Amino acid sequence: MQGSLAGVRGNIQRRQLWSAIFAIVGLLVLFIAIIVLLALILQLAIQGVPRLSWAFFTSFPSSKAEEAGILSALVGTALVMLVTAFTAIPIGIASGIYLEEYARKNWIAALIEINVTNLAGVPSIVYGLLAMGLFKSALQLGESVLTAGLTLALLILPVVIVTTREALRAIPSGLREAAYALGASKWQMVWDHILPYASGSILTGIIIGLSRAIGETAPLITIGALTFISFLPPSPFKSDFPFLSFDWVRSPFTVMPIQMFNWVSRPEPEFQLNAAAAGVILVALTLLMNGLAIYLRYRFRKGVKW
């Protein structure tokens, strides 16, 4: 008996040792990843931050490095994101709700599900090619903010759909049954009960999708985003009725990553600093959006009681 007890103890010790080793290795790997990331961001910041000034935000690109700024790129990025959000959010959430709550679970649903999951993994350049053929040529939308926004909307649509579905799935079915028990229709059940509870997670998915889209370059290059543009799209607000104008969606544009890419490939070393500064802003924007996603998730989770 004694011998076997010692054997068991030895066995336990050995396993605990392995467990400890794994913990250390895991921690090391994590540290390496974080340190590399931090080093990159730090280097970018050291190079770029001194270049950041108000003029940098309010100037158009220029062939003189010290006069060049990101105004057109920043506005372009904002407008493209606006179109992307306006398209991807309603379509994505609607598709998610349909697939999760309404669709019958048959082979068609399975087929759609496989496709949506696959689409999330398609390289972004493929979306660019699709957009070039469909939006730019077939629908005659040209090289515009609209084309770019729709392209990026396609790109993040799978992300929005998948997160919407997961968010809906996480709602306990007791809530659905309770709504039915009180005589709610399916639509009332979804719109008044399920959707509000799920909105935190859905928002998180949307913001993560948008922060992916904001750094995307490849599909926009294929549809012909410009590198030099020193004017802004027409303002969306007008002084006369109907006060809103949508001319800007047809306007040529450039976006932050493309502006950065152009600066990186310039001969003068001063442009590298501009690129770093634009990089700092892009990283800050992405961090801000991700931070917002985390905060919203926290807020909504706290409000949910079941």
Next chain:
Amino acid sequence: MHLGYVHYAYGSKEMAVKSMLSRVALAGAIVTATTGLLASVAGSQQAIVKIDGSSTVFPVTEKVAEDFQKSPAAKGAKVTVGISGTGGGFRKFCNGETDISNASRPILEKEMKACAEKGIKYLEVPVAYDALTVVIHPANKWAETMTVAQLKTIWEPAAQGKIMRWNQVDPSWPNVPLALFGAGADSGTFDYFTEAINGKSKQSRSDFTGSEDDNVLVQGVSRNRNALGFFGLAYYEANKNRLKAVKIVNPKTGQAVYPTNETVVNGSYQPLSRPIFIYVKADSMKRPEVKAFVEFYIKNGAKAADAVKYVPLPASDYAKAMERFKKGELGTVFAGKEEVGIKIADTWSRKLVE
């Protein structure tokens, strides 16, 4: 009640109606926005000159566009410049999508055909010279002068995996490894260098560090004592302190020549200097903003080229270009052929082919 999900059963009727109203309003706003979006897709009216094409020509055109928009000649017209390569630029140009195409080489036969099919006629305007510069590390004292034959020994396809050390090119050079850096295979620079050195466009050894981003090449050569690389003159000019340009022996005169403004303009830095062009769509020139821009470009081309460290054409060439522009003489003088060692001054008497 931050989300308004207390209704029917517990919430007051008023609240339910209110929240429903706000939702209807939201849905209404979305519908209006979407309709507005679709309605406005009819097109915008701003006067815009659309330019696309070569990344080599881009800095010059960008500089001109920038100054043009600030000048009274523009009358508020706007210019956009994209980069899609000389070939990509011509594809859009011959499809009628752009007004002006930047080109680091004359238009080729197949592109002329594509343009002709769509009925697109064009004005060919040489705007500056670009000199391909062969560079070495500043500590390299042996290869300060090279001949085209030596460069060919290094770069020809047959050299692949064989010519790996400097003394294999010239026995008097040291027995050290040869590290090669060159323009990536998709660039016009690569096409021209291979054409000029190896005699055939795109024929080259492939075991070298190639990049479309010339700054990668600058870094590579400046960090390796045994390196040899090539790229546009502007990149050398911006990094003179950490690179050394190689004198190239002109095969016709036998003289070793540095790439400078003078040697490029007088045609002695050959075969590695080449003119760059813009092609202007004839129909677009009827629009006042395009006409004003082209005129501004020819007038200020020398200044712009100088500012971005390219080699301006002699004043007489800009005058000839202006004359051709004013008379509206369309077509190309190169008949769609690839050519090495073009001197713009010699091309004005050639026949224009449309």
